[in-house]
Amino acid sequence: RIGSATSLSSAVINSRLQELVRLFKERTEKVKEKLIDSDVTSDDESPVASPAAAPVPAPGGEVERDKPSGDDHYCEMLCCTFKYRPWLDRLKSYQFPSSIDPLTNLMYVLWLFFVVMAWNWNCWLIPVRWAFPYQTPANMHYWLLVDYLCDLIYLLDILIFQTRLQFVQGGDIITDKKAMKENYLRSQRFKMDVLCLLPLDFFYFKVGVNPLLRLPRCLKYMAFFEFNIRLEAILTKAYIYRVIRTTAYLLYSLHVNSCLYYWASAYEGLGSTTWVYDGEGNSYIRCYYWAVKTLITIGGLPDPKTLFEIVFQLLNYFTGVFAFSVMIGQMRDVVGAATAGQTYYRSCMDSTIKYMNFYKIPRTVQNRVKTWYEYTWHSQGMLDESELLVQLPDKMRLDIAIDVNYNIVSRVPLFQGCDRQMIFDMLKRLRSVVYLPNDYVCKKGEIGREMYIIQAGQVQVLGGPDSKSVLVTLKAGSVFGEISLLAAGGGNRRTANVVAHGFANLFILEKKDLNEILVHYPESQKLLRKKAKKMLKSNNKPEDEKGGPGDPLILAPKADTPKLFKAALAATGRTGGKGPLGRLRWRLKELKAMQE
Known part of the structure; x- marks a missing residue:
């Protein structure tokens, strides 16, 4: 009985120690993620609000009722419902600024x-x-x-x-x-x-x-x-x-x-x-x-x-000639400045058409080129967004990139938890590209060197025996091809065809740009590789889509434990786990827990 009680207490203590080890590991992972990204919200429970004190009875014995909502109640806090102060009171309390910024006021x-x-x-x-x-x-x-x-x-x-x-x-x-x-x-x-x-x-x-x-x-x-x-x-x-x-x-x-x-x-x-x-x-x-x-x-x-x-x-007469020549010149300058972008667009299109006619490009290709020019100009007002921002300082370009692209990139699961400054550096490397209807964004078997973020429009993922069946339709805000950025050995191959369904505006991030950024953020690089490995496991791809023996993998798969060795370990477990095999089994459990 003493031995059975001792073994029972040992089992309880052992289970409790294992539970503590597991909790410490989870806590360590959370602290690590918090250090990498300070914006990660804490999982701690919010403190429960203390119950409101009961109303104190009035001297007459009756409980004081709430004041009617119609009473004037001016409150600057957001904790209660309040009425706006009359405009006359706000005007009286207004203080004229001591200094005025003439550029922005x-x-x-x-x-x-x-x-x-x-x-x-x-x-x-x-x-x-x-x-x-x-x-x-x-x-x-x-x-x-x-x-x-x-x-x-x-x-x-x-x-x-x-x-x-x-x-x-x-x-x-x-x-x-x-x-x-x-x-x-x-x-x-x-x-x-x-x-x-x-x-x-x-x-x-x-x-x-x-x-x-x-x-x-x-x-x-x-x-x-x-x-x-x-x-x-x-x-x-x-x-x-x-x-x-x-x-x-x-x-x-x-x-x-x-x-x-x-x-x-x-x-x-x-x-x-x-x-x-x-x-x-x-x-x-x-x-x-x-x-x-x-x-x-x-x-x-x-x-x-x-x-x-x-x-x-x-x-x-002399004044009229002089005045009208000046007015006509000014009007010409105003109209020329207003249509400068349109003139540049027409000159680019005319030069491209002249080039295609000189080399006798097929008419169907010429029509697609003209369509691209028309849609790109009317959708974003310019042919290349980088030309507009090239004269701005680096800090201003970053501010504009954050306002335009941060909401989209921050929703990408792969980059959640990464260093915020790394995300900012990545925003400046995004490149906007317009795809026409039925254009191939990427094809099956290609080496993936880019990640795509859908800014506007839709794309379709094609698969099946004939690679024409629509597997899924991705809309604005969706991301695909992100695992290709972290694969070692030159990039992994695409597993399906992706076609633009209608006109589609995509942001492209190239692998070389991300590698140049990750050199300065080693912790984020480790986190990204870990996430990419989990995403590969969760994808659960079929055998024929995992690629050939030459396809690169983020981490090489480990060989399974032999079945005979597993049976021996199970036998030692039924005998109490003592001996060298039992200790080896315990050591394998620890290694497995550390890998997870």
């Missing part, structure tokens, strides 16, 4: 819009009020109200915004209030801003309300050009705004010329000759029509009679 772009609107008011309406009889004593207060509102916008721009603009000095971004203010006071823009606000309005008391006294307000042209630069930087189709701006230049030149023509007509006397404006109809529309005919030099105008009219007409 959209609020500053919006403010520049209001400044430019005030500038346009002065540029367009000062000539009209000076030449045409639209400013009268009856509506004088309306004109002055808008004038001084524009002056207020100018003043706020000087005092609040321009003195808070960040600037770069010696490679550093300066955000100090005093330094930003001194930088603005030393700039050329400050001098122009002061000139445009010269208080010439005091002369109204002596000469009357003359709009020409507000002509210095047009000197705030720097805000207009800065607004153009900032707006074009945030627009997706900036060329549309450039066309509108060039058209506005043309309309403004015609606007000024129409004002000058009415002034010349008034100077000569309305209707005094056949050349001047006769005073009938809408004065601005009639004078604008005359300005258009003069600047475009289309003819059909009455001949000038006096010397003043002749000189004025000659100046108009």
